[in-house]
Amino acid sequence: MSGGRRQIGGPPKERRLRIPGTAGLALEESLVFERGSPGRVGYSLPETGTVPVADPKAAGLESHLVRGELSGLPELTEFDVVRHFTRLSTWNYSIDAGFFPLGSCTMKYNPKVHERIAQMEGFANGHPYLPEEFCQGALEAMYELCRMLAKISDLAAATVLPAAGAHGELTGLLLIRAYHEKKGRKKKKVLVPDSAHGTNPASAALVGFEVVSIPTASKGVLDVKDVEKALSDDVACIMLTNPNTLGLFERDIGKIAKVLDQVDARLYCDGANFNALMGQASMGKMGVDVSQINLHKTFSTPHGGGGPGSGALVVSDKLAPFLPTPIVKKDGGKFRLDYSPPDSIGRVKGFWGNYGIALRAYAYILTLGAEGIKKASETAIVNANYLRAKLKKTYHLPFDQPCMHEAVFSDKNQKDATGVTTLDIAKRLIDKGFHPPTIYFPLVVPGALMIEPTESETKNAIDQFVQALEEIDQEARENPQLVKDAPHLPFRRRLDETKAARSPKLRWEPNGS
Amino acid sequence: MRYIPLTQKDLSEMLGTIGVSSAEDLLKQIPDELRTKGPVPIAPGLSEKALLDHLAALSRKKPESLVSFLGAGCYDHFVPSVIAPLVTRGEFATSYTPYQPEMAQGTLQAAYEFQSYVCLLTQMEVANSSMYDGSTSTAEAMLMASRVAGKKTFAVSGALHPEYLEVLRTYAKATGLHLIEAPFCAETGRTTGESLAAAAKKAGSDLAAIFVQSPNFLGVIEDWRVAQQAAKDAGALFVAVVAEATSLGLLSPPGAFGADIVCGEGQAWGLPMQWGGPFAGFFACQMKYVRQMPGRLVGETVDASGERGFVLTLATREQHIRREKATSNICTSQQLCALWATVWLSLFGKQGLRDLAAENLSRAKHLRERLGKLPGYKARFTAPTYNEFVLDCPKPAEEIVSLLSKKKIVPGAPLGRFLGKGFEKSLLVCATEMRSAEELKALEAALAEVRS
Numbered sequence: 001m002s003g004g005r006r007q008i009g010g011p012p013k014e015r016r017l018r019i020p021g022t023a024g025l026a027l028e029e030s031l032v033f034e035r036g037s038p039g040r041v042g043y044s045l046p047e048t049g050t051v052p053v054a055d056p057k058a059a060g061l062e063s064h065l066v067r068g069e070l071s072g073l074p075e076l077t078e079f080d081v082v083r084h085f086t087r088l089s090t091w092n093y094s095i096d097a098g099f100f101p102l103g104s105c106t107m108k109y110n111p112k113v114h115e116r117i118a119q120m121e122g123f124a125n126g127h128p129y130l131p132e133e134f135c136q137g138a139l140e141a142m143y144e145l146c147r148m149l150a151k152i153s154d155l156a157a158a159t160v161l162p163a164a165g166a167h168g169e170l171t172g173l174l175l176i177r178a179y180h181e182k183k184g185r186k187k188k189k190v191l192v193p194d195s196a197h198g199t200n201p202a203s204a205a206l207v208g209f210e211v212v213s214i215p216t217a218s219k220g221v222l223d224v225k226d227v228e229k230a231l232s233d234d235v236a237c238i239m240l241t242n243p244n245t246l247g248l249f250e251r252d253i254g255k256i257a258k259v260l261d262q263v264d265a266r267l268y269c270d271g272a273n274f275n276a277l278m279g280q281a282s283m284g285k286m287g288v289d290v291s292q293i294n295l296h297k298t299f300s301t302p303h304g305g306g307g308p309g310s311g312a313l314v315v316s317d318k319l320a321p322f323l324p325t326p327i328v329k330k331d332g333g334k335f336r337l338d339y340s341p342p343d344s345i346g347r348v349k350g351f352w353g354n355y356g357i358a359l360r361a362y363a364y365i366l367t368l369g370a371e372g373i374k375k376a377s378e379t380a381i382v383n384a385n386y387l388r389a390k391l392k393k394t395y396h397l398p399f400d401q402p403c404m405h406e407a408v409f410s411d412k413n414q415k416d417a418t419g420v421t422t423l424d425i426a427k428r429l430i431d432k433g434f435h436p437p438t439i440y441f442p443l444v445v446p447g448a449l450m451i452e453p454t455e456s457e458t459k460n461a462i463d464q465f466v467q468a469l470e471e472i473d474q475e476a477r478e479n480p481q482l483v484k485d486a487p488h489l490p491f492r493r494r495l496d497e498t499k500a501a502r503s504p505k506l507r508w509e510p511n512g513s
Numbered sequence: 514m515r516y517i518p519l520t521q522k523d524l525s526e527m528l529g530t531i532g533v534s535s536a537e538d539l540l541k542q543i544p545d546e547l548r549t550k551g552p553v554p555i556a557p558g559l560s561e562k563a564l565l566d567h568l569a570a571l572s573r574k575k576p577e578s579l580v581s582f583l584g585a586g587c588y589d590h591f592v593p594s595v596i597a598p599l600v601t602r603g604e605f606a607t608s609y610t611p612y613q614p615e616m617a618q619g620t621l622q623a624a625y626e627f628q629s630y631v632c633l634l635t636q637m638e639v640a641n642s643s644m645y646d647g648s649t650s651t652a653e654a655m656l657m658a659s660r661v662a663g664k665k666t667f668a669v670s671g672a673l674h675p676e677y678l679e680v681l682r683t684y685a686k687a688t689g690l691h692l693i694e695a696p697f698c699a700e701t702g703r704t705t706g707e708s709l710a711a712a713a714k715k716a717g718s719d720l721a722a723i724f725v726q727s728p729n730f731l732g733v734i735e736d737w738r739v740a741q742q743a744a745k746d747a748g749a750l751f752v753a754v755v756a757e758a759t760s761l762g763l764l765s766p767p768g769a770f771g772a773d774i775v776c777g778e779g780q781a782w783g784l785p786m787q788w789g790g791p792f793a794g795f796f797a798c799q800m801k802y803v804r805q806m807p808g809r810l811v812g813e814t815v816d817a818s819g820e821r822g823f824v825l826t827l828a829t830r831e832q833h834i835r836r837e838k839a840t841s842n843i844c845t846s847q848q849l850c851a852l853w854a855t856v857w858l859s860l861f862g863k864q865g866l867r868d869l870a871a872e873n874l875s876r877a878k879h880l881r882e883r884l885g886k887l888p889g890y891k892a893r894f895t896a897p898t899y900n901e902f903v904l905d906c907p908k909p910a911e912e913i914v915s916l917l918s919k920k921k922i923v924p925g926a927p928l929g930r931f932l933g934k935g936f937e938k939s940l941l942v943c944a945t946e947m948r949s950a951e952e953l954k955a956l957e958a959a960l961a962e963v964r965s
Contacts, residue, residue, distance in 0.1 A: 032626050032859050042860040045872055046591060049950030054875040056763060060897040065734060065765050072633045073863035081859045082595055085852075089604035091618035096603030105609055109516055113561055115601050118787075122572030127583045128789035129926045130575070131918050137574030138788050151554045163645035163790070164845035166832065174687055202832035202842035206656075207687040211837045249542045279553045281543045296845065304849025305620035306610035306809065307643070308791035324683075339930075346686075347679035350648035350778075351587060351789020363568060369558025372514045378536050379517050385539055386527040402531075402539050430615055441833070456516065459523040485817070490615045493817040497614075500814035500826040504803065506639050508629040 026491045029087040033508045036076040043078075072510035091491050092305070093435050099461050103406045103438035103450025104197065104245060106275045106297035111367070114301070114360040123359055128351040132336055139335035142352065143328045145362040149293060149314050152365075152373060153274075154284035156317040160295070160310055160361075161324050161353035165272055168292025168311025169203035169239070171324055174345045175290055175315065176237045176266045177207065178322040182343065183264070187236035191265075193222055195246060195442040200239045200270060209236060216246075216444050220399035224252045224259060233263050241270035242277070242286070243404035245442040245450070247384065249281075257287025266290070266318070274298040275454065276381060276405035279374035289316045299361035310357040324348045379455035380405040383462060387453050390466045394473045398445050406452035410445050413473070420476035420483045422447040427494060428475070428486035432468040514558065580952050581923040584901040584943025585730070585931075586647065586674045586756050587789055588781045590869075591947055593860055596783060600853045610809075610845070614824040615816075620848065621823035624811040627793075627851040630858045634761040634866075635753075635775040636768025637797035641808035643851035644794030644843075647756050647778025648680040651724070653796065653807040653841060654776040655681055655690060658750045660805050660840070661773075664721035665690050668712035668749070670704040670740075672697040672729035674756050675931040681724075691716070695723075702733035702894025702903065709743035720747050722773070726754035727764070730931075732877070732901035732941065733894055734760075737770035750774065757781050758795070758854075760899045762861075762870030774798045783857030784850055793850035804830060807841030869946060873900035876944040880953050884942070887957065889964045893939060901943035903928065907964050910940045916963045924956060 056066050076084070093100070100107035118124065126138050146158040162168040173190070180187045190204040193214045201211045214230050217223040221244060238260060242250045250256075257267045269283060271291035275298040277283070283291055295301050296309035303309070315323065325344050326337035337352075368376060381404055388407035392400065396412035411422040426436030426449075438450040453462055476483050487493060519527070524536070533539055540548070559567065581589060600606065604619060611617030611624075624642040631640035644650035651673075659665055669681065671694045678692075685692050695712035697704050704725055713720050723744045727735035737753065744751035753767030755777035767775045779793035780786070796808060803810075804827065812826035832839040861869060877900040885892035889907030906913050910927035917924050925942035932939070944953060 029622075031622070031629075032855075033629065036862070040862075041864060042862060043593065043865040043869070045865075045868055046946050046949065048872065048875075051876050051879045051950050051953065053871065054878045056871070056874055056897075059874060059878050061734060061764075062736065064738060065736065067761070067763055067765050067867075070633070070762065070863045070866055073630075073866065074859060075862045075864065076859055078593070078595055078860060081856060082599065084859065085599045085623070085856055086602070088619040088622055089599075089602045091622070092604040092608045092620055093613075093616035094604050094606075094608040096607045100609065102609055107607075107609060110603075110607050111516065113564065115606075117565070117568045117572075119597060120569060120572035121577050122575040123568075124785040124787060125589070126575050126788040127581055127587055127589070127786050127923075129583050129585055129587070130579075130581065130923060131914055133918065134575045134579065134923075135788075137571030140574075141568070141571055148555050154549065163649065163847075164843070166842040166844045167645060167649070170687075170842060174683070177687070197844075198832040198834070198836045198839070199842050199844050201837035202835070202839040205837035205839075206842050208689060251542070251544055254544065254547060280540055280549055281547050282549050285547045294845075302606040302849070303609045303845075304606055304847075305608045305617065305624075305852070306848035307845040308645075308847040308850055309845040325679075346683040347648075347676060348683055349680065349790070350646045350674075350676045350792075353789075354645075354791040355788040356785075356791050363564060365555065366559050366564055366567070367561070368514070368516070370552040370555050372517070372558045373553050373555070375514055375517055378540070379519055381539050382519065382524065382527055382531075382536050385531045385533075389531045402533075402542055404542065426613070427615070430613065435609075435616060436613055456518070458518045459527055487615050492615050492618055492820060492822040495614045495816050495822045495824050496814045497824050497826065500812040500824045501829075504810075504826060505813040506628060506803070506810055506826070507625070507632045510633075 027087045027090055029084060031508055032084055033074050035080060035084060036074040038075055040075045040077050042076045042081050098433060099457060099465050100435040101437050101451045101453050101465065103452045104272055106452060106454055108300055108454040109456040110300055110302040114363050117363050118356050118359060136335055139328055141359055141362050143330055143335055145358055146328060148365050149312055152278050153291065153314040154282035155314040157320040157323065158312060158314045159323045160312040160358040161349055162311035162313060163349050163354050164307060164309040165292050165294040165311045166199040166203055168313050169199055170206060171348050172268055172290040172292055172313055173203055173207050175319045175322045176268065178345050179266065179319055180236055187234055189235045191230050191235060191238040193240065195244050195444045196239060196241055197245065197270060197272060220246045220248045221250050222252060224255045227256050228259055231259065231263060235263060235265040237266040237268050239268045239270060241273060243273045246399055246408050247403035247406040248399060249404055253286045272297060273405060276377055278377045280377050290319050295357055295361040300364045301357045301360040308354050308357055310354045376455045383453040383455060383457055387451060387462050387466060391469060394470050406450060408445050409449040411447035414476045415447060418476040418480045420480050422449055424483045424486060425472055428472045428483045429468060430487040431489045434465055434468055576921055579921050579923060582925045582942045582944060582956060583923055585926045585941050586778065587786050588757060589786060589945050589947045590759065590781055590783060592783050592785055596853060596856050599856055600849060605852060606849060611825060614822065618822060621811050623852050623855055624848060625823050627855045628811060630855060631795045631797050634766060635797045636766035637775050638800040639803050640795060640797035641806055642811050643847040644796050644808055645847060646790060646792045646794045648677045650776040650794035650796050651677045651754050652680050652684040654752050654774045655684060656688065657805050657807060658722035658752055658774060659690055661802055662721035662750055664719050666716035666719040667692050667722055667724060668695050668709055668716055668720060669724040670695050670726060670729065672704055672731055673724060673726045673754060674730045701896040702731040703735055703896045706739045706743050710746065713743065713747035713749065720749045722750035722752045724752045724754060726756060728757055728760055728899040731894055731903050732898040733896045734764060734899055737765065737767050741770040757899060759870055759873060762866030763874060779854045782854035784853050791847055791850050793847050793854045803827065805840055806830065808843050809846055872946045876948060877901055880944045883957050884960060887961050890960060900945050901941055904940045904942050906938045906940060909937050913963055917959050920959055922956060922959050924960065
């Protein structure tokens with residue numbers, strides 16, 4: 001309803017001053033291009049010393065290759081810039097500010113000490129082409145991280161070169177293809193359960209595999225019989241998420257691996273949910289051949305509003321020979337990079353991958369250590385089950401059984417009774433000071449609310465979140481419009497995504513429009 | 514463990530609510546034969562002090578006093594002190610991909626600003642909100658050009674960054690695409706129209722696009738007009754690659770020469786070198802191709818009260834909607850790095866970008882002239898350069914690097930590893946605004962000394 005904002009205590013719109021503008025602590029801020037003034041500067045250049053300034057044309061550059069005025073770029077002081085980005089930051093919600101239960105995203109605490117480490121001179125200012133003698137510290141961290149990832153997953157080897165989860169998937173699929181090609185085979189099919197992340201079929205299709213979808217059985221996990229049914233000599237691998245996107249452990253994974261073995265198909269395990277497994281289950285014993293470990297999830301590197309991440313891969317000895325270049329090695333106490341292992345799939349990214357991210361993950365694992373790794377996954381599982389047990393009284397839980405690190409609910413109870421949907425519930429959670437869970441995923445649950453509390457949250461935080469969802473259920477029954485019009489309180493109300501897509505405005509234009 | 518909050522009292526209450534007697538009961542979901550038995554075989558956890566001591570020791574293995582003339586796709590530019598405190602603010606660093614736009618307007622507006630900066634600097638119509646890096650951005654340009662043109666062969670300048678070429682080969686092999694290399698001119702270091710035309714001719718009617726990088730891997734500034742004409746003559750798309758993004762402050766943007774796609778690396782926009790990542794790849798194209806673009810796009814819209822706001826848009830290209838029919842499998846990008854670049858670009862602005870680029874060009878030109886005059890040394894290529902150049906040396910470049918390492922000078926990247934035969938004595942030498950006049954002189958003296 002139109003009066004929703006006023007009714008529940010938000011600042012009336014007309015009271016907001018437009019320029020420069022505050023209402024309470026909601027700080028208005030224009031685009032950076034609309035700020036500033038000709039002649040302002042926010043930089044200083046190092047002293048030129050005795051080096052003469054060259055005119056590019058005198059340096060032999062053809063006049064058509066010399067740029068004219070840089071029109072449209074702003075002119076700001078350093079303090080203008082500080083203020084601009086500080087004000088923008090206040091519009092973001094973050095894990096530092098509160099509970100962020102996005103399912104499959106593992107929004108856990110990102111320790112501040114990692115940023116201090118990343119800014120150490122020998123890490124921040126290292127060039128990847130420095131002579132090896134100057135790279136020993138940096139290479140040692142990479143080598144040790146790979147070694148520990150292999151130990152934690154109980155597989156043979158690891159690489160930290162892929163830049164993100166989907167990039168790891170793509171790289172993993174190339175390893176599998178190289179494995180088959182080495183044996184003289186051209187397998188064309190990849191089996192993907194219908195509950196998989198969208199990146200799985202997208203990665204498989206990108207590298208030219210035919211995607212064969214397998215249904216999730218009624219108990220929420222994959223049935224080995226369904227895998228057998230889809231199996232043929234042409235199957236290169238299956239991409240199985242474990243625990244799956246319903247938060248359930250794929251109990252048959254060992255059997256599935258054995259069935260796949262009959263046609264020498266390999267087992268790709270999507271490791272997005274590795275936070276539930278680390279220290280608890282062995283990928284080696286599951287028969288996994290390759291898995292991407294999203295370091296920005298399980299190993300606590302900051303998500304950064306959408307990256308950078310790292311899609312490190314752990315692999316079995318079958319796939320280890322095909323790992324991308326360069327490969328970090330240790331010979332007689334010295335670390336080096338091998339740029340040309342004979343069977344490698346080649347390079348998937350420039351330089352050494354997202355090194356700074358790998359470094360943070362290394363620090364995290366060193367801090368947790370053997371006992372902390374186990375404690376973290378165990379706590380994540382307890383937190384998720386506690387939330388599941390409390391919330392199922394109000395919200396529909398399609399698979400009512402113990403879960404791993406996350407639980408998937410739906411809007412069935414509310415939608416049937418009040419017309420309020422998952423999207424409305426999510427938006428209303430914003431008014432209550434929480435980031436919504438992952439919504440409408442996995443696709444196998446209509447109106448899904450996928451909730452992952454992680455081990456970072458206290459019992460109290462989970463209690464408050466459950467209480468907020470219970471209140472929303474109550475509101476839906478008493479005043480559904482209040483929920484449908486949400487959010488009422490944030491800096492911006494519900495945004496018109498249809499308009500954005502129908503008439504895309506994707507950049508600022510110097511002359512306005 | 515200071516990152517894990519549950520007390521014994523919490524735990525027992527929670528287990529009671531769940532209806533189990535121990536956490537172990539919950540772990541019974543995992544079949545016993547798949548469990549990790551006993552402790553994980555890694556070391557016990559460290560205190561913060563021990564952690565910092567260990568990593569500081571590793572960090573110190575790179576001497577702070579090194580004077581490096583390395584560039585080659587990873588550039589040593591000055592990083593103003595204001596950037597890190599802004600970008601590492603938890604509000605930015607610990608937020609998620611902005612799927613809930615009402616809670617992420619900060620990230621979204623900054624991403625929109627990044628897109629706008631990329632468009633302004635490349636003179637293109639639309640840009641996405643970042644790619645993994647320059648190499649993968651170039652690979653995605655190849656995939657997109659293949660979709661747009663409906664063809665599978667590419668003419669690629671031989672002066673493209675060798676690691677970009679390697680990534681292109683990996684992606685091309687995986688997707689059934691073909692690359693034909695157009696060699697650079699042995700005298701000028703530029704990719705000539707004749708060379709591009711010959712490669713295009715080999716591709717025949719299957720040619721999708723021509724790829725040219727400027728400044729190229731040899732430091733040489735290519736002539737965009739030549740690349741544009743070659744693409745036009747061959748009826749192919751023109752893909753321009755920029756690996757040193759500060760050059761756009763002084764060099765004509767590829768968009769002014771009809772580029773269909775401009776891709777590249779934004780690291781030079783103030784991102785620390787970090788052993789090669791994380792960086793901020795960028796990707797821009799003409800608006801008519803927007804629905805074929807990879808990666809995330811942020812668009813302007815209004816909220817329910819009519820206020821300006823920003824959202825992720827045109828997501829129907831993306832994997833979480835389209836699954837196997839998506840334009841790319843990319844999900845996580847490099848948003849925080851793009852923010853870093855956006856802050857840097859805002860500090861430098863209209864005048865700073867030009868001044869900085871002029872400073873880079875001047876220093877490298879000065880150094881190139883000085884070193885080229887040293888007996889036994891010679892600047893290899895004649896075409897104009899930006900902030901790096903190829904220097905031919907009187908002995909194997911690896912040996913020179915090794916000799917100068919003793920003085921804590923790294924004179925450049927030995928090119929034999931990248932370009933093979935004929936380049937064993939060549940160094941790629943880079944001088945950004947970071948190398949002082951004294952350091953340039955020190956390099957000159959050191960090279961003169963190791964001549965014989």
